Amino acid sequence: MANYSDSPLDQAFAALSEPSRRAMLLRLARESELTVGELARDLPIKLPTVLKHLNVLSEAGLVHREKQGRTVRVRLNAEPLKAAAEWLAPYERFWTQSLDRLVEVAEAMEAAKTVRGQ
């Protein structure tokens, strides 16, 4: 359930935490626009579940839905994703790469010590 006290960024993160919803977003990123039926077709989940996920994505502002006659067309709105990525990316990148380097340096130092017979 969406929590309306959450910030837009929180809602985006919560929406992204579910694999089916990520799959839907990636699909929408590839195709500019899809009907709900088209979106549901390639997913291993039933239509009502797809609709529930779409509600979550819509509340998080990640998709736009537009009713055209009897079909509903869905488009990606990546603006909240951009905010989420911009906010988190520096920390993830910083620590992942720093620690990878730390591991390399520590292991090289240890190997050198061993060679010197310490």
Place this chain on the structure above:
Amino acid sequence: MTSLTLVRHIRAQPSTVFDLLSTAQGLTCWWGPDDLPVLSAEADVRIGGAYRVRFRTADGLEHECAGEFLDVAPVQRIVMTWRWMSGGVPEEKDRVSRVEMHVRPEGAGTELTLIHGDLHDAESEASHRWGWGGALDKLCGRWAVAD
């Protein structure tokens, strides 16, 4: 509060790892997101002591972070505050986060756990997980192209 946790298993003794975490010289060996030399590092590694590291990223921009040590327990852990600096002053006064580094013997090697906590702005449980990182990058990449 959101936190980021990363674990590394290192084929080196805890003391080797701790030295890299607890000396200015050690920090310069690994600090920074790109494979670029650290521009400057100062670290007064004791409880209440300050640190400051300046580094450059591959986009050519210089960054500086600074803080103070909240806990220093040799060969076990270091806890410090973290804030981004700009021209020697905090970029956002109230945006102080907290970095914990835990060093634990593991067989002949070391397990290093890094927790960057008290990260503001995104407080959802979901953001603790990192599995979606790649998907997010992809989406943003596509968005940037499409725009």
